[in-house]
Each structure stands twice: as C-alpha cells, then as structure tokens.
Amino acid sequence: MTGTVRGPAGTGRGTPLLELQGVGKVYGESGLSVAALRGVDLRVEAGELLSIMGPSGSGKSTLMNLLGCLDRPSEGRYLLEGRDVALLTDNELAEIRNRRIGFVFQTFNLLPRSTALENVELPLVYRGLPAAERRRLAREALEVVGVGHRLTHRPAQLSGGEQQRVAIARAIAGNPGVILADEPTGNLDSRTGEEIIALFQRVNRELGVTVIQVTHDLHRARQTRRIVRLRDGRVVDDRPVPEAEFVAAGSGDAGAAGNLDAGAAGPAAAAAAGAGQTPGGEAR
Numbered sequence: 215m216t217g218t219v220r221g222p223a224g225t226g227r228g229t230p231l232l233e234l235q236g237v238g239k240v241y242g243e244s245g246l247s248v249a250a251l252r253g254v255d256l257r258v259e260a261g262e263l264l265s266i267m268g269p270s271g272s273g274k275s276t277l278m279n280l281l282g283c284l285d286r287p288s289e290g291r292y293l294l295e296g297r298d299v300a301l302l303t304d305n306e307l308a309e310i311r312n313r314r315i316g317f318v319f320q321t322f323n324l325l326p327r328s329t330a331l332e333n334v335e336l337p338l339v340y341r342g343l344p345a346a347e348r349r350r351l352a353r354e355a356l357e358v359v360g361v362g363h364r365l366t367h368r369p370a371q372l373s374g375g376e377q378q379r380v381a382i383a384r385a386i387a388g389n390p391g392v393i394l395a396d397e398p399t400g401n402l403d404s405r406t407g408e409e410i411i412a413l414f415q416r417v418n419r420e421l422g423v424t425v426i427q428v429t430h431d432l433h434r435a436r437q438t439r440r441i442v443r444l445r446d447g448r449v450v451d452d453r454p455v456p457e458a459e460f461v462a463a464g465s466g467d468a469g470a471a472g473n474l475d476a477g478a479a480g481p482a483a484a485a486a487a488g489a490g491q492t493p494g495g496e497a498r
C-alpha cells in the first residue's frame with residue numbers, strides 16, 4: 215500500500231488530523247434558531263489541500279469556525295488530532311488555536327497600527343517566545359511569502375495582496391499543522407488571488423501544512439486536491455479533484471508569480487528546517 219492520502223474515501227489508517235462526526239450547529243434560541251450545520255461528517259488527513267464550496271449561507275464559515283476551535287458544535291463530535299474538542303478546557307483550546315492552527319481571512323485582519331513584522335510576531339508573543347527568537351521566525355515567514363522587503367510597513371501602506379501575504383506569514387510563523395482560510399482571495403483581483411493560491415500550494419507542498427480554504431470559485435477550488443460542497447448545512451459532495459483537472463496556480467503567469475518561484479525552495483526549506491538565512495529581497 216502506498217502512502218497516498220485519499221481524504222474523501224475516509225479509509226486512511228491512523229488518526230486523521232481533523233474529524234467531524236455528525237456535527238450540527240444551531241445559532242440562536244428556539245423559535246428564532248438557525249441550523250447552520252446538520253449531520254456533518256468530515257475527515258481531513260494531515261497534508262491535505264482542500265476547498266469548501268457552497269452557496270452563501272450554506273454553513274461554510276460556521277464549519278471553518280468549528281474546525282478552528284473558535285466555536286463549539288451544538289451536537290456531534292469534533293476530534294482534532296484524535297482529541298475530543300468538547301473535553302478540552304478553554305485554555306487548552308486557546309493553546310491549540312495558537313500553536314496548531316493558522317487563520318487567514320477575506321479581510322486580512324491585520325492590526326492597523328502594527329508593522330508587518332509586529333503583526334506576524336503577535337501569535338508568537340502569546341506563546342512566550344523570547345523577542346529575538348520571535349523576530350527571527352517572523353522575518354523568515356515574511357521572506358517565505360515574498361514580503362521580506364516590507365517588514366516595517368503598516369497594513370495601510372501595503373497592497374491587498376501584500377496584506378494577505380503578511381496574514382499568511384502570521385499563520386505559518388508558528389509552524390501550525392493546519393491553515394484555515396475563509397475566502398482568502400475574495401477581496402483580491404484575480405491575478406493577486408492567483409499568487410495567493412500559489413502560495414498556499416507551496417506552503418502545503420514544501421512545509422507540509424494542511425490547507426483548507428473556502429471559495430466560491432471553481433477555478434480556485436481546482437487549484438486544491440479535494441472539493442467538499444455544502445448546501446443548507448449539509449455536505450452534499452466530497453471528492454478529489456482529478457489529476458487532469460488540478461491546476462497549478464501561477465503557471466504561465468511569470469509576471470505575477472515570478473517572486474514566488476525565485477528561490478522558492480530556499481526560504482521555504484529554510485523555514486521548515488528552522489534555519490536562519492534566507493535569500494529574500496527579490497520580491498517585486
């Protein structure tokens with residue numbers, strides 16, 4: 215048997231990274247309540263790159279919030295690396311969010327008064343790392359995502375694409391197991407969106423980070439390896455993207471993707487290995 219991960223079949227051995235069993239989520243009180251998720255079963259193996267699709271209101275963000283331990287299921291079980299999230303204390307959940315999960319949002323969610331470097335450092339501050347160490351990790355992460363030349367810029371001084379890169383640097387700096395990205399390209403033009411997806415593909419491939427993105431766009435979804443579709447809070451489809459349909463992001467768009475490709479293996483591999491020096495500097 216090969217080690218190939220086939221998420222949707224759910225037949226992988228060992229403990230999945232994430233597993234939802236019959237998960238439901240109800241908002242509000244009886245009478246006015248909304249069932250945002252119903253009976254959701256989902257299994258995600260470590261190292262997957264997958265998309266969640268579905269119409270507006272189908273429960274995609276609710277699902278991401280549950281997966282990210284930002285909220286708890288109303289029913290069913292959520293096992294994260296084999297641990298039942300319902301049994302964890304608030305402190306344990308906060309610790310997991312800080313160490314194991316990186317969040318990326320449509321609106322970037324950077325602190326406006328902080329520099330790129332400070333934004334990326336922040337989760338590492340909560341982790342209690344010494345200043346020099348967190349600065350090194352933050353700088354490396356910014357170099358990996360191609361904004362090593364924007365360390366002291368504040369969000370308003372950065373383009374949307376650069377802000378999203380900073381957000382991704384913040385997500386990867388702490389070496390998370392999984393990145394949860396809710397419509398990460400929703401506020402970006404298509405070329406910039408392409409660069410961001412290329413970056414996710416690289417982070418997944420070279421750093422081994424599991425990436426789950428929400429997208430409305432089938433083209434973007436085909437840039438991942440598996441598509442889970444929601445409708446009215448239920449999973450209505452869950453299948454791998456056939457190899458022939460998979461799209462490597464950024465290919466054939468040298469202008470946009472050049473800074474990603476240049477020295478890509480270097481910084482990413484260095485970050486993965488925890489090494490210090492990265493070339494950087496060639497970003498536009």
Ligand SMILES: Nc1ncnc2c1ncn2[C@@H]1O[C@H](COP(=O)(O)OP(=O)(O)O)[C@@H](O)[C@H]1O
Binds near residue numbers: 242248269273274
């Ligand atoms: N905090 C909330 N309180 C009440 N209802 C909510 C809340 N968040 C989402 N909902 C409702 O749950 C359903 C799913 O929402 P959401 O997960 O945001 O969908 P999507 O991200 O697919 O657009 C919608 O009907 C939405 O109105």
Ligand SMILES: [Mg+2]
Binds near residue numbers: 274275276
């Ligand atoms: Mg949403």
